[in-house]
Amino acid sequence: MNMIPRQRQRLLVVGNGMAGMRTVENLLRLAPHRYDITVFGAEPHPNYDRIALSSVLAGEKSLEEIVINSRDWYAENGIRLIAGDPVVALDRAARTVTSASGLTLPYDRLLIATGSKPLAPPIPGLGLPGTCAFRDIADVETMIAAARSGRRAVVIGGGLLGLEAAWGLKRQGMSVALVHLMPTLLERQLDATAGTLLQRDLDGRGIAFFTNGQTEQILGSERAEGVRLADGREIPAELVVVAIGIRPNIDLARAAGLDVNRGIVVDDGLRTEDPDIFAVGECVEHRGQVFGLVAPLWEQAKVCAAQLAGDAAATYATPPLSTRLKITGVDVFSAGALAAADPADEEITFQDIARGIYRKLVLRGGKVAGVVMYGEVADAAWYFQLLREGTDIAAMRDTLILGRAVATAASGAAAPDPSAALAALPETAEICGCNGVCKGAITGAIADLRLTTLEAVRAHTKASASCGSCTGQVEGLLALALGGDYAKPAGEKPMCKCTPHGHDHVRREILARALRSIPAVMQELGWTRPEGCASCRPALNYYLLCAWPGEYEDDARSRFVNERMHANIQKDGTYSVIPRMWGGVTNAKELRAIAEVVERYGIPSVKVTGGQRIDLLGVRREQLPDVWRDLNAAGMVSGHGYGKALRTVKTCVGSEWCRFGTQDSTAMGVALERMTWGSWHPHKVKLAVSGCPRNCAEATIKDFGVVAVESGWELHVGGNAGIHLRGTDLLCKVSTPEEVLEYCGAFLQLYREEARYLERTAPWVERLGLEHVKARVVEDAESRRALHARFLHAQRFAQKDPWAERAAGADAGAFSTLVPAE
Amino acid sequence: MELGIMDRAGWMEVCGVQDIPRQGARVVATAAHGEVAVFRALDDTVFALEDRCPHKGGPLSQGIVHGHAVTCPLHSWVIDLASGEAAAPDKGCARRIPVRVEGGRVLLAASRR
Numbered sequence: 002m003n004m005i006p007r008q009r010q011r012l013l014v015v016g017n018g019m020a021g022m023r024t025v026e027n028l029l030r031l032a033p034h035r036y037d038i039t040v041f042g043a044e045p046h047p048n049y050d051r052i053a054l055s056s057v058l059a060g061e062k063s064l065e066e067i068v069i070n071s072r073d074w075y076a077e078n079g080i081r082l083i084a085g086d087p088v089v090a091l092d093r094a095a096r097t098v099t100s101a102s103g104l105t106l107p108y109d110r111l112l113i114a115t116g117s118k119p120l121a122p123p124i125p126g127l128g129l130p131g132t133c134a135f136r137d138i139a140d141v142e143t144m145i146a147a148a149r150s151g152r153r154a155v156v157i158g159g160g161l162l163g164l165e166a167a168w169g170l171k172r173q174g175m176s177v178a179l180v181h182l183m184p185t186l187l188e189r190q191l192d193a194t195a196g197t198l199l200q201r202d203l204d205g206r207g208i209a210f211f212t213n214g215q216t217e218q219i220l221g222s223e224r225a226e227g228v229r230l231a232d233g234r235e236i237p238a239e240l241v242v243v244a245i246g247i248r249p250n251i252d253l254a255r256a257a258g259l260d261v262n263r264g265i266v267v268d269d270g271l272r273t274e275d276p277d278i279f280a281v282g283e284c285v286e287h288r289g290q291v292f293g294l295v296a297p298l299w300e301q302a303k304v305c306a307a308q309l310a311g312d313a314a315a316t317y318a319t320p321p322l323s324t325r326l327k328i329t330g331v332d333v334f335s336a337g338a339l340a341a342a343d344p345a346d347e348e349i350t351f352q353d354i355a356r357g358i359y360r361k362l363v364l365r366g367g368k369v370a371g372v373v374m375y376g377e378v379a380d381a382a383w384y385f386q387l388l389r390e391g392t393d394i395a396a397m398r399d400t401l402i403l404g405r406a407v408a409t410a411a412s413g414a415a416a417p418d419p420s421a422a423l424a425a426l427p428e429t430a431e432i433c434g435c436n437g438v439c440k441g442a443i444t445g446a447i448a449d450l451r452l453t454t455l456e457a458v459r460a461h462t463k464a465s466a467s468c469g470s471c472t473g474q475v476e477g478l479l480a481l482a483l484g485g486d487y488a489k490p491a492g493e494k495p496m497c498k499c500t501p502h503g504h505d506h507v508r509r510e511i512l513a514r515a516l517r518s519i520p521a522v523m524q525e526l527g528w529t530r531p532e533g534c535a536s537c538r539p540a541l542n543y544y545l546l547c548a549w550p551g552e553y554e555d556d557a558r559s560r561f562v563n564e565r566m567h568a569n570i571q572k573d574g575t576y577s578v579i580p581r582m583w584g585g586v587t588n589a590k591e592l593r594a595i596a597e598v599v600e601r602y603g604i605p606s607v608k609v610t611g612g613q614r615i616d617l618l619g620v621r622r623e624q625l626p627d628v629w630r631d632l633n634a635a636g637m638v639s640g641h642g643y644g645k646a647l648r649t650v651k652t653c654v655g656s657e658w659c660r661f662g663t664q665d666s667t668a669m670g671v672a673l674e675r676m677t678w679g680s681w682h683p684h685k686v687k688l689a690v691s692g693c694p695r696n697c698a699e700a701t702i703k704d705f706g707v708v709a710v711e712s713g714w715e716l717h718v719g720g721n722a723g724i725h726l727r728g729t730d731l732l733c734k735v736s737t738p739e740e741v742l743e744y745c746g747a748f749l750q751l752y753r754e755e756a757r758y759l760e761r762t763a764p765w766v767e768r769l770g771l772e773h774v775k776a777r778v779v780e781d782a783e784s785r786r787a788l789h790a791r792f793l794h795a796q797r798f799a800q801k802d803p804w805a806e807r808a809a810g811a812d813a814g815a816f817s818t819l820v821p822a823e
Numbered sequence: 824m825e826l827g828i829m830d831r832a833g834w835m836e837v838c839g840v841q842d843i844p845r846q847g848a849r850v851v852a853t854a855a856h857g858e859v860a861v862f863r864a865l866d867d868t869v870f871a872l873e874d875r876c877p878h879k880g881g882p883l884s885q886g887i888v889h890g891h892a893v894t895c896p897l898h899s900w901v902i903d904l905a906s907g908e909a910a911a912p913d914k915g916c917a918r919r920i921p922v923r924v925e926g927g928r929v930l931l932a933a934s935r936r
């Protein structure tokens with residue numbers, strides 16, 4: 002007997018991407034012990050969901066969230082992963098591969114899954130810093146970095162990738178132009194009408210289109226500065242993204258003498274001409290067809306795994322394909338033929354252009370041969386099922402275009418509500434197009450494995466795990482199966498009862514869709530109460546003010562009373578008035594004016610505040626404009642002690658007087674207050690400057706605290722002496738007063754742009770992490786300067802004394818009382 | 824015309840509708856009702872309530888108006904403008920003052936009945 006145990010076969014996988022690893026996953030399920038598996042990946046990452054790169058760019062997902070198999074997974078399954086080391090040679094005679102680092106490994110079976118490469122057109126200037134494709138994590142990192150430092154991007158290519166890139170960059174805050182060679186967008190997936198509607202919608206969201214645009218050159222010598230089109234037009238930009246298509250990555254196979262055409266030629270068993278070499282994914286060509294979507298690749302991965310597991314009968318056939326565009330709020334679906342191809346074909350169209358809805362069906366021999374949908378895609382799965390199954394639609398021909406509910410009702414069945422519709426779907430109906438998961442597989446898994454959450458269903462069936470557009474249906478199936486036991490997972494908490502959307506989502510949409518008024522936000526985002534409530538209106542007013550400084554007209558009616566009256570309402574309905582005292586410094590003239598105002602208006606109470614200024618309490622509403630006028634006359638302005646705004650800058654006396662002082666903290670505080678007064682924020686903001694580490698100004702419990710040391714200034718952030726005491730975190734140390742101002746402006750602007758309304762800096766810093774703040778304000782000088790510049794820009798419009806305006810007669814009705822003749 | 828004047832018996836004119844900001848209010852001092860908050864909703868409907876929240880007497884005139892409701896500035900009770908009732912779970916009612924709009928003028932009942 003042979004005492005040496007039979008060795009496992011060696012399976013070597015080239016390409017750590019979506020198709021290759023799906024094949025490995027399937028194989029582990031079918032034949033867990035058959036192979037010793039080694040995976041080479043050119044990218045330095047574990048296997049991730051490439052589709053979701055669009056969501057990462059759009060800021061909807063993080064890179065961590067899109068990992069499919071972590072490094073631990075490889076280890077647990079005994080797979081050797083060699084990431085960041087591409088295979089450069091394949092020796093079929095010796096049955097070995099060699100990597101760039103010089104590693105040579107033998108195989109018994111080889112799986113090539115090298116995907117595609119972005120098409121690189123011969124445009125002069127392509128490859129300069131500031132240019133990239135849209136294919137992998139490195140590209141997305143390039144784009145996000147560019148969005149931090151630059152303002153303008155040009156995307157070349159109006160296909161799925163180009164549009165998703167343009168949208169993502171728009172959401173990163175860039176202004177985006179898209180150059181497309183053809184007259185309409187997505188011309189391979191949509192007909193001209195739908196393409197035009199799409200362009201209109203995206204145009205409305207602020208993307209500038211250059212259709213019929215031939216790119217001649219990328220401008221710039223050191224780095225990209227824009228593009229020039231053949232007709233002479235030039236579009237300036239700091240980032241140029243080329244997304245005009247892909248071609249199968251066949252270099253390795255070709256060099257090894259394998260049969261290649263457009264892709265690596267494979268048979269129905271996904272085998273190349275070499276019986277020991279298989280290939281799957283975008284690198285293959287099967288019966289003359291090459292691939293660009295995952296649905297057929299999952300089918301390939303299934304068949305290839307079966308073959309590798311020993312099932313020689315497993316055969317691959319390309320399923321009918323459908324596409325969707327992953328731009329939130331833009332619903333596009335297409336499958337099959339885009340238009341009638343011969344006189345026997347029929348087209349039925351439906352359009353409601355005002356509502357942005359368009360639908361076209363192509364019929365051939367009494368069956369659905371093509372579907373194009375724009376704006377309203379709820380019935381896409383149903384149409385697609387009719388197409389795939391070749392259903393005879395003669396009985397519902399007349400109403401087919403009106404959608405499932407009408408068509409099935411008209412042909413005798415009752416109009417189903419969405420959950421009844423889901424319940425009525427046959428077990429074979431496909432729910433997840435990306436992963437080819439049908440209803441029966443989902444309901445089966447829920448029942449057999451007792452699954453109760455979306456995540457679990459996703460993990461076990463892959464349904465909704467890729468592009469996510471069928472998430473609603475998968476949840477619907479869970480709800481049907483579990484009844485009341487299914488609790489919908491909590492996403493971002495809704496802002497209030499008027500909307501299902503959370504703060505962050507609403508803010509993103511305001512920018513992305515260029516929404517410029519409260520009614521526009523409420524209408525576009527589907528507020529359930531048309532005028533909102535006292536909770537969402539002030540938040541929206543702030544978000545709009547922050548998003549569109551100088552353009553948005555402040556809505557006083559959406560401000561809390563204090564900010565509308567510019568004074569602090571007290572429990573008896575009177576107000577308190579606090580004039581600004583720059584850095585806590587005052588003089589005889591101001592004190593005299595305050596004393597006179599107190600006597601003249603009979604103000605009952607005067608108190609020194611914790612923020613080093615003087616509070617006049619018990620002022621009646623009608624008195625406010627007169628009180629302000631008299632304070633203005635002595636040079637005093639509003640102290641904003643009433644607002645979600647910059648309140649005070651507390652200081653100690655500093656080196657001018659104090660024997661311990663190291664710097665002039667008072668002058669620093671005054672300079673900070675001059676820069677920041679009048680700014681509106683998600684919540685109140687307090688600053689302080691201490692002249693030495695004894696910290697008499699208590700800078701380490703402020704939102705932004707400055708502590709002078711011998712060699713400069715320490716900057717501290719995120720402190721709070723409110724209900725929850727929190728000491729600051731040290732942000733960094735700087736040496737000059739100019740730097741203190743720049744860092745302060747940048748920090749406050751980041752807070753203004755990212756915190757949720759009524760969230761103070763302390764919980765905000767805790768939520769996003771100090772590292773995040775450091776990355777934007779300290780480590781990235783470009784980002785800091787840009788934030789600071791945006792702060793100063795907003796201040797140009799914010800630094801108007803509201804008291805002076807009202808003392809001069811503005812909004813008089815708010816202060817006066819009407820007295821009718823009785 | 825005649826009728827109009829006759830009609831006004833028992834009412835006092837306080838201001839024009841356009842003197843009240845949409846989604847806002849004006850305060851009217853009356854001998855008959857004390858301080859009254861006269862509201863104008865976004866749809867131009869006019870309401871009048873005593874300017875005291877049933878909770879702790881906050882000035883309702885200073886609240887945020889949304890639809891036909893106002894949120895009190897002191898403790899965020901939501902008061903229905905038409906009925907004066909506080910929205911559940913709060914309980915209480917602000918006194919309603921009879922109000923009419925005629926030819927763009929706002930009229931309040933001249934006396935307390």
Ligand SMILES: Cc1cc2nc3c(=O)[nH]c(=O)nc-3n(C[C@H](O)[C@H](O)[C@H](O)COP(=O)(O)OP(=O)(O)OC[C@H]3O[C@@H](n4cnc5c(N)ncnc54)[C@H](O)[C@@H]3O)c2cc1C
Nearest residue numbers: 016018019020042043051052087088115116282283294295
């Ligand atoms: C931004 C974006 C959005 C997309 N959205 C969708 C969508 O919504 N729906 C959809 O169906 N499809 C979408 N796709 C397409 C989908 O991602 C691809 O079809 C799929 O990733 C192809 O899988 P693959 O395994 O063939 O190639 P890949 O996933 O690209 O994997 C190939 C891997 O092989 C590596 N490799 C290449 N050469 C070597 C070598 N010599 N040695 C070692 N490793 C090598 C590559 O670095 C890569 O990691 C999208 C693609 C992108 C880029």
